[in-house]
Amino acid sequence: MRTLRAIWFTLGKEFRLIRRDRIGLFMLLVAPIAVIAAAGFSLARIYGGGTTERGEYTIAIVDEDHGLISHIIFNAIARDQSLNVIHVDNRADAEATVRERAEAVVAIVIPSGTTRAIANGGKARMILYTDPVKYLQTVRIELMISELCREINAGAMDKVRKGAAQQAQYVHDEFERARAAAEKAHAEATRLAAESVATRESIAAHIRERIAKELSDARDHAKAALDAEFNRIQVDLNKRTEVQRAKLDQLKDYLQRLKVAQGEFENWFAKLKEIAGNRASSIPAPPTIPSPPANLDLAELKIETPDAELKTARQNLEQALTVPSIEINAQDFPAPKIPDIEIPSMGKVNANLAIPGTLAFTEFDLNGKETGAAGGFNAFDLQVPGFAVTFLMIGMLMGVSLALIDERDWGTLERLRSVSAPLWTTLTGKLLARFIVGFVQMIVLFGAGWLLFGISLGHDPAALMLPAAAIAFAGAAFGLIVAGVGRTRDAVMPVGAIVIMTMAAIGGCWWPLDFEPAWMQRVALGLPTTWAMRAFNDLMIRNLSVMSALMPTAVNFGFGILYTAIGVAIARRRFA
Amino acid sequence: MKAGERGAPVMNGASTIIRASDLRKSYGDRVALEGVSIAVNRGEIVGLLGPNGAGKTTTLSILSGVLTPDAGSVSIDGHDLATAKAQARECLGLVPQSLALYPTLTAVENLMFFGRIQGLSSRQASEGSLKLLEEVGLSDRAHDAVEEFSGGMKRRLNIACGMLHSPTAIMLDEPTVGVDPQSRERIFTVIEAAAARGAAILYSTNYMEEAERLCDRIILIDHGSIVARGTTTELIALAGTETRLEVTTRRALAPGWCKGMAGVSELPWAVAEGFAAALSVASIDHVPALIRRAGEMGVEVIEFHVHRPNLQDAFIKLTGHALRDAPT
Numbered sequence: 001m002r003t004l005r006a007i008w009f010t011l012g013k014e015f016r017l018i019r020r021d022r023i024g025l026f027m028l029l030v031a032p033i034a035v036i037a038a039a040g041f042s043l044a045r046i047y048g049g050g051t052t053e054r055g056e057y058t059i060a061i062v063d064e065d066h067g068l069i070s071h072i073i074f075n076a077i078a079r080d081q082s083l084n085v086i087h088v089d090n091r092a093d094a095e096a097t098v099r100e101r102a103e104a105v106v107a108i109v110i111p112s113g114t115t116r117a118i119a120n121g122g123k124a125r126m127i128l129y130t131d132p133v134k135y136l137q138t139v140r141i142e143l144m145i146s147e148l149c150r151e152i153n154a155g156a157m158d159k160v161r162k163g164a165a166q167q168a169q170y171v172h173d174e175f176e177r178a179r180a181a182a183e184k185a186h187a188e189a190t191r192l193a194a195e196s197v198a199t200r201e202s203i204a205a206h207i208r209e210r211i212a213k214e215l216s217d218a219r220d221h222a223k224a225a226l227d228a229e230f231n232r233i234q235v236d237l238n239k240r241t242e243v244q245r246a247k248l249d250q251l252k253d254y255l256q257r258l259k260v261a262q263g264e265f266e267n268w269f270a271k272l273k274e275i276a277g278n279r280a281s282s283i284p285a286p287p288t289i290p291s292p293p294a295n296l297d298l299a300e301l302k303i304e305t306p307d308a309e310l311k312t313a314r315q316n317l318e319q320a321l322t323v324p325s326i327e328i329n330a331q332d333f334p335a336p337k338i339p340d341i342e343i344p345s346m347g348k349v350n351a352n353l354a355i356p357g358t359l360a361f362t363e364f365d366l367n368g369k370e371t372g373a374a375g376g377f378n379a380f381d382l383q384v385p386g387f388a389v390t391f392l393m394i395g396m397l398m399g400v401s402l403a404l405i406d407e408r409d410w411g412t413l414e415r416l417r418s419v420s421a422p423l424w425t426t427l428t429g430k431l432l433a434r435f436i437v438g439f440v441q442m443i444v445l446f447g448a449g450w451l452l453f454g455i456s457l458g459h460d461p462a463a464l465m466l467p468a469a470a471i472a473f474a475g476a477a478f479g480l481i482v483a484g485v486g487r488t489r490d491a492v493m494p495v496g497a498i499v500i501m502t503m504a505a506i507g508g509c510w511w512p513l514d515f516e517p518a519w520m521q522r523v524a525l526g527l528p529t530t531w532a533m534r535a536f537n538d539l540m541i542r543n544l545s546v547m548s549a550l551m552p553t554a555v556n557f558g559f560g561i562l563y564t565a566i567g568v569a570i571a572r573r574r575f576a
Numbered sequence: 577m578k579a580g581e582r583g584a585p586v587m588n589g590a591s592t593i594i595r596a597s598d599l600r601k602s603y604g605d606r607v608a609l610e611g612v613s614i615a616v617n618r619g620e621i622v623g624l625l626g627p628n629g630a631g632k633t634t635t636l637s638i639l640s641g642v643l644t645p646d647a648g649s650v651s652i653d654g655h656d657l658a659t660a661k662a663q664a665r666e667c668l669g670l671v672p673q674s675l676a677l678y679p680t681l682t683a684v685e686n687l688m689f690f691g692r693i694q695g696l697s698s699r700q701a702s703e704g705s706l707k708l709l710e711e712v713g714l715s716d717r718a719h720d721a722v723e724e725f726s727g728g729m730k731r732r733l734n735i736a737c738g739m740l741h742s743p744t745a746i747m748l749d750e751p752t753v754g755v756d757p758q759s760r761e762r763i764f765t766v767i768e769a770a771a772a773r774g775a776a777i778l779y780s781t782n783y784m785e786e787a788e789r790l791c792d793r794i795i796l797i798d799h800g801s802i803v804a805r806g807t808t809t810e811l812i813a814l815a816g817t818e819t820r821l822e823v824t825t826r827r828a829l830a831p832g833w834c835k836g837m838a839g840v841s842e843l844p845w846a847v848a849e850g851f852a853a854a855l856s857v858a859s860i861d862h863v864p865a866l867i868r869r870a871g872e873m874g875v876e877v878i879e880f881h882v883h884r885p886n887l888q889d890a891f892i893k894l895t896g897h898a899l900r901d902a903p904t
Contacts, residue, residue: 411676415737418670419641419694420662 034498038505042516055135056518058084060097060107060129067115069124069152069359073108076148083144091127098129099542105137105514106130108145108361117158118357119494126361133382134514141362141528156356172317221482222317229316262289381456384449385536386509389529391445392438393503397496399434400479404571405489427571431476431564438472439465465547467535470556474528477560480567507535527557591618591736593667593745593776594639596781599857601634601800608634609645616776621767623791624780625887627897631800632780633673636747639778640670653744664772666695669743673780679723683714687740694741701740708736711766728759735763739770746770749780764790771779784887794887798895810820811890821855821863824879825870829853833873834866855881 059077063070077083086104088094094107109127117124128145130138173569265286407413407426416426446464449455457464482499486492504510506520507529513521524530536551538544594616601609609631616622624632637643639650641657641664645783650657655664677686684705691701712732715727721757722730735751737834748767752760765792771777787794788808796803796811804814820843823829834840839858855866860882870877892898 410678411672411674412678414637414642414672414674415670415676415690416693417642418665418668419690420665421693422662 015207038502040519042505042511056082056084057141058104059141060086060088060094060104062088062091062094062107064112065110065114066112068112069115069118072152072155073110073148076151080144083141085188093127095129097133099544100548102131105134106141110556114359117358119150120357122357124357124359126359128361128363130363131542133210133512133541137513137514142361145361149361152359153356222260225316225319229313233313249495262291265289286407288383296382318515378455380449380453381541382512382537383445384453384455385533385540386504388442388445388449389471389507389532389536390500390504390509391451391502392441392472393478393529395441396434396438396472396475396494397479397482397500399437399495400430400476401483401486401492402489403430403434404480404483405486405492409489423571424568427568431473431480433470434479435472438475439469441470442472446532456543458543458545460539463539463549464536466546466549466553467532467539467556469530470535470553471532473533473560474556474563477563477567478528481563481570484570484573501526503529506530508537528556531555531559592616593618593653594747594778595651596635596639599635599638599645599650601638601643601645607800609638612648612797612800612802614639614795614802616745616778618776619771619774620793621771621777621779621791623787623794624778624797625782625784625787625875626797626803627782627890630782630797632782633798634800635751635797636670636749636778636780639745640668640747641665642670642816652735658829666741667744669738669746669748669775671738671748671751673753675730675734676767677722677730677734677737680721682719682721683725684718686733686737690737691740692898696741704740704742705736708740708766709733709770712736713762727741728755731755732759732762732766735766739766739775742773746774746777747780748777748843750781752781752783752786761788770883784891788887796887796891798891798892804890808887811887812885814890814894818856818885819860820854820860820883821857821866822852822881822883823855823866823870823877824852826876826878829870829873829875833875834869837862837865837869840866 002333061074061077063074064283074085077085086097088097088107091107091109094104097104098107109129109131110126111127114124114126126145126149128142130142269286273283276283287289347552404413404427407416413426417423443465446455446457446461446468449458454479478499479496482492482496486495506516506524507527508516508524512534513524516524531552535549538548538552539546542548577800592615594614596612599609599612600607612631612635614622614624614635624635626632634643638645638648639652639657641650641661641688644658650664652664653902655667657664665706678689686703687708688698688701691704691900694699696704706715706718709718712735714729714733717725717729722733725733731754733750735748738748739746746767751767752763755763764786765781767777779787779791791808793805793807794806794811804811806814816845832842833853834842834855841856843854843856857863857866863882867877867880888898
């Protein structure tokens with residue numbers, strides 16, 4: 001229970017302390033709101049939010065074309081209320097409005113012959129002079145111009161498309177007529193084809209009839225010839241066979257008798273030997289009578305047909321079988337009549353249907369270098385000076401203000417106020433010391449940026465010292481005000497932090513100023529960071545001459561003098 | 577060197593270094609100073625004695641030019657602080673109540689800076705720094721950063737910084753707050769040496785003993801107004817305070833127990849425990865007779881204390897409250 005009571009009382013005490021800690025409450029509530037507001041308003045347009053004011057973007061236009069395209073572009077721009085137009089006479093002047101005078105975000109040149117080129121189907125390109133630092137505004141205007149080019153191209157194409165559609169309709173109608181005629185012709189041809197089939201069948205039947213007749217006649221003739229010839233040959237062969245058969249019977253009889261004689265000779269010779277007894281061996285061998293061939297069948301012996309007779313028979317046969325030639329007369333077939341088909345006339349087709357050309361643009365940065373859309377730059381060219389200025393401001397504001405508060409806390413300020421040297425000498429000494437430190441800090445940071453990140457130092461690096469000195473002076477002088485406003489070290493820290501963050505954010509140290517809405521850009525003109533960044537951007541990114549840095553430098557020295565006056569007034573009241 | 581040994585103060589003429597006439601300062605409705613006039617002569621140490629919030633620091637701040645009075649005038653060594661501020665400040669050395677040193681600088685660097693800013697040449701500042709460091713006993717720490725110093729060492733260096741340019745008018749605002757006895761003595765020595773060299777010193781304190789020890793004259797201030805001024809003796813006499821006898825007894829003395837004794841009168845006295853009485857005695861010679869009287873009345877005196885009148889008594893007598901607990 002005691003523990004809980006102790007916690008309860010401690011809790012109450014802590015809340016009382018917190019309630020009375022105005023700095024703490026400030027840091028808890030106001031500081032984040034301030035930073036959120038600065039960042040939120042600044043970056044709203046990146047995410048598509050924010051509002052666009054009337055005449056917020058200024059563009060310069062050079063009309064070298066004086067044609068329909070120029071007229072269309074002018075009308076389109078006039079409809080866009082966010083645009084404010086400056087008409088300039090020539091390209092050099094257009095460049096100057098963007099580069100030197102910074103009066104316009106983008107300068108548009110409509111080159112001579114643009115309208116004619118597009119009408120003739122050629123390609124026309126407008127020329128854009130842009131400022132890479134004003135990236136968002138440039139992109140916004142480029143989108144508008146791209147849209148405009150698209151509308152012009154689309155309009156021209158639409159016109160052509162309408163003419164083409166009319167021609168297509170005409171051609172379509174003609175083709176319909178042609179199709180109808182062709183269908184009619186097809187039907188007629190179908191009818192003719194049917195007639196042709198019947199005719200052919202008739203012709204075929206006729207031909208077949210004639211061929212059959214001719215073949216039948218030829219066959220009959222051949223048969224008669226063959227019969228006569230074969231009869232003649234048969235008679236002749238019969239005669240010859242009878243003769244040869246008689247001769248063959250004589251030969252057979254002879255051979256039969258020869259065979260009997262051969263047996264009788266062998267018997268005779270055997271009796272001779274027997275009679276000879278022992279002298280038989282001295283009897284010489286009789287002569288050998290040849291035997292007729294074994295298995296000789298005399299009946300099978302053939303009688304050859306005479307060749308000449310057969311040859312004659314063949315010739316007669318070939319002559320008899322010769323088919324007479326068949327002749328089919330083409331005039332016997334009736335030719336189909338070709339129907340009359342109407343060929344539609346194509347009428348008059350516009351052969352001069354021209355496709356229009358296109359309109360585009362080419363972007364040149366401030367160095368005359370052709371770039372892509374919204375050509376960029378080394379991000380460190382923006383980040384190095386931006387964060388250099390931020391940390392310079394931290395050093396200046398915190399350094400000067402905390403140093404003064406330290407002087408008061410250490411009691412040395414009281415002693416210094418009693419010495420013969422006036423208080424302003426002390427303040428001046430402090431400001432001067434911080435100014436020198438800040439100035440050297442800027443030089444070192446730019447040098448490091450050049451070495452490490454390859455940032456551009458512009459045409460004249462020495463010129464960077466002007467805005468560096470001016471912002472160092474303004475920052476140091478503002479520290480005097482913060483020291484007067486923040487009574488204690490604890491008060492200076494949050495006040496300084498918020499002031500620095502707000503100044504840096506709104507002043508374009510962390511992102512290009514054109515990210516911010518127009519009203520915030522106007523507010524930013526009251527901050528030294530804005531002018532410092534303008535000078536650095538002019539010198540480093542836009543590569544302008546030292547002359548461009550004179551006004552921002554003068555403004556920041558003016559801020560410094562103003563801050564010093566206010567700071568001294570507060571310091572006198574607070575510290576005197 | 578005690579008060580008065582440096583000769584009687586001269587209140588006007590060329591020897592008056594610090595002169596303030598009829599100063600008035602208020603913060604809103606609160607009046608911090610009213611009709612304060614001060615004069616400090618060459619070689620004189622004047623104590624500004626008063627409780628916290630009496631107006632001492634405001635007075636010194638006006639006299640050193642840190643604050644501008646609502647009314648009245650200040651001149652330092654003949655230079656009007658309003659019209660000849662630079663000349664007046666050249667003659668001025670301020671030792672503020674709070675330390676006025678750069679903690680990260682060394683002792684020499686602090687001295688050199690304050691010397692140079694008061695117009696000394698580099699050589700003068702350097703030689704003077706070494707000499708003063710010797711005087712305040714810091715020569716062996718000359719090149720150490722001040723933040724490494726003890727409180728007493730810082731106090732001594734703080735005084736040295738206010739004296740380096742040999743000012744003719746030195747104003748010290750409670751310079752011994754929080755210092756050890758050894759450092760206090762060194763500080764006194766330095767202040768006395770400066771006075772001996774001819775500087776007019778205005779020493780603000782709420783330590784009665786310091787004022788008695790150091791000052792030729794004392795100005796009693798309370799609620800923004802000067803209550804009295806003079807030497808210690810004069811102030812005590814001015815307040816009319818007498819020697820007081822305080823006795824502690826075993827039992828209570830009856831009221832009027834010392835009635836009839838010449839040069840003795842009873843004082844109102846109250847203690848929480850035991851029995852005690854307080855008496856005002858014209859002379860310490862009355863003490864034995866008083867102890868005897870108590871014995872005669874059957875009351876044994878256990879302890880007695882003779883209190884000689886001092887500035888505290890004078891202050892109480894004049895203001896109704898003590899130096900250390902002034903009502904705000």
